[in-house]
Amino acid sequence: MRVIRRRADVAAMWSMAVHEATAAFGRPECFVERYVERARHVEVQLLADTHGAVVVAGDRDCTVQRRHQKLVEEAPAPFLTAEQRRELHDTASRLGQTAGYVGAGTVEFLLDGDGRLFFLEVNCRLQVEHPVTEEVAGIDLVRAQLAIAAGGPVPGIDVSTARGHAIEFRLTAEDPAQDFAPSSGVLTRFELPSGPGVRVDAGVRAGNVVGDQFDSLLAKVIITGADREQALARAHRALGEVVVEGVATSLPFLRALVDDEAFTADRGERFGIDTGWVETATAGPFGDALRALAPGPAATVAVSVGGRMMDVAVPGLASAAPSTQAAAGAQRAGTRSAAAPTDAVVIPMQSTVVAVHVADGDVVDAGAHVAVVEAMKMQHLLTAPAAGRVTGLTATVGASVASGAVLCRIVQIE
Known part of the structure; x- marks a missing residue:
């Protein structure tokens, strides 16, 4: 998705969108729609069978994004009024019934600051974030999708009895201190968390090569708690257990996010985050905290082992002094290297x-x-x-x- 604010940018942005659509889907069609500023991204999971039954399996919030792509998702969607949630579910259900939809699908919406819902699209598949719905609904969505394809009925689901709250954190090979630029290399160390309420879906392991030809997703860390507060507490611990070396990852961002009030504070029926929050927040205090958590450059030190001198590469660590961390991060966050001329x-x-x-x-x-x-x-x-x-x-x-x-x-x- 490309946001166009100047008429002069239309041709170039359209060309880029067409190229990306062709590369991703093999078709060049694109469309233009109104851009809703400072909105939340909320969605509804549908299951529909060949017998005419359409069931809502739950709703999710996917507002934490960079470059219009999701980084963190949770279920059920927090900070909604009962009326907004009912409208979401009813609209999605009617759409599925009217279209004669069959299978698993996700109906996506934007929710603006005035509480108005805008329909986005229907994704005719299970999405990356489907595990958070599985955790709170107590259903295996992949099994349900296969059963429907085989002609079976939709399983009974009562969304009013959702069990707790689940949050998914995407661990990607991207550098948050460099505007989430993709990172490639060999995963020299890759350790993921465990414990109560922790589920991990991973696609790589230590020793794998992360290239720049494919999607940057390495793993999904899914945290479930009795409520959002407990899920956040468990997420804080679990993210602290993650260790990745060899490539830059989204981990510093995720750790900073679960410490930031904009994401964690309970504001009743309003969320402190919108879909453009990541880009604006990284320029302020949140960005300072983020860069403080980012590892510094690796160093080579000389050590004596059994009387022999050896050079040992030491992975970069965050500085002990917060002011030094922020300063180092600010330098890394620039779009050009220190050696590059300003022009x-x-x-x-x-x-x-x-x-x-x-x-x-x-x-x-x-x-x-x-x-x-x-x-x-x-x-x-x-x-x-x-x-x-x-x-x-x-x-x-x-x-x-x-x-x-x-x-x-x-x-x-x-």
């Missing part, structure tokens, strides 16, 4: 060039579209940092480029 267009991550919009010698305005790179199925637009003349452009479409590499420079015209 440089810098590659933010290991990626592939999919489009170049300028040529050497072109005169461009500040913010002009320079190139598009792609990593882990996501495209990233690179723009001119200032007005000037393009010089030193070397990259070509299809070229693999390293994180921190200078694509070109925009030299001021005297």
Whole structure:
């Protein structure tokens, strides 16, 4: 999804959306719709069989997102009035019945600050976040989906008797201190939590190579408690047990989130988070806390073992001094390396060039579209940092480029 705020950006954004749709689904169709600012993302899980029965298995909140992709989901959706929840369930159920839907499906909505619901779409599949519904509804959604496909009936579900509260945290190979840029490498250490109320669905293990050609999801940590407060307490402990080395991950963000009042505080019928919160919060105190939790650079130290001197690589650790942590994180959070000139267009991550919009010698305005790179199925637009003349452009479409590499420079015209 691409948000367009200026008419001048329509052509480039549309082209990027078409490319992403073609790469992900094999079809180029895209559509335009109203952008609802500062909204929550809420959704309803449906199960419908071939006998005409449509059942609501529960609702979820998926508001914590980056680049319009979910990072944290929970069920049931917190901070809703009884009327809003009833409207969600009734609307989703009527849609399924009217469409003659069969199978598992998710009906997605946006909820704005005035409590108005906007229909988004129906995802005709089980989604990544389906485990939180399984935990509170006490149902195996995969088994139910297969039973429906075999001609069986929808199992009976009473959403009014949901058991507790569940939260899913996506552990992804992305660097929160670098605007969630994809990270690749070898997982040298990968340890996941256990204990009461903890479920882990993982797709990798230590020794696996994390490349930039695929989705960044490594594992899902699903926490269930008697209520949201207990689930958050268990999440705090469980996330503290996670250890990942070899690639940057979303772990520092997840740990900072469960300590932030915007996410944890009980505001009755209002949530302190909206779908754009991650981008804005990382520029404030939350961002300082996030960067404080991010590991620092690795170091090599000389040690003596049995009288022999050896060089040992030590993984980066967060500094003991909070002020030092924040300062180090702030430097890492920049979009260009310290060695890069200020007029440089810098590659933010290991990626592939999919489009170049300028040529050497072109005169461009500040913010002009320079190139598009792609990593882990996501495209990233690179723009001119200032007005000037393009010089030193070397990259070509299809070229693999390293994180921190200078694509070109925009030299001021005297």
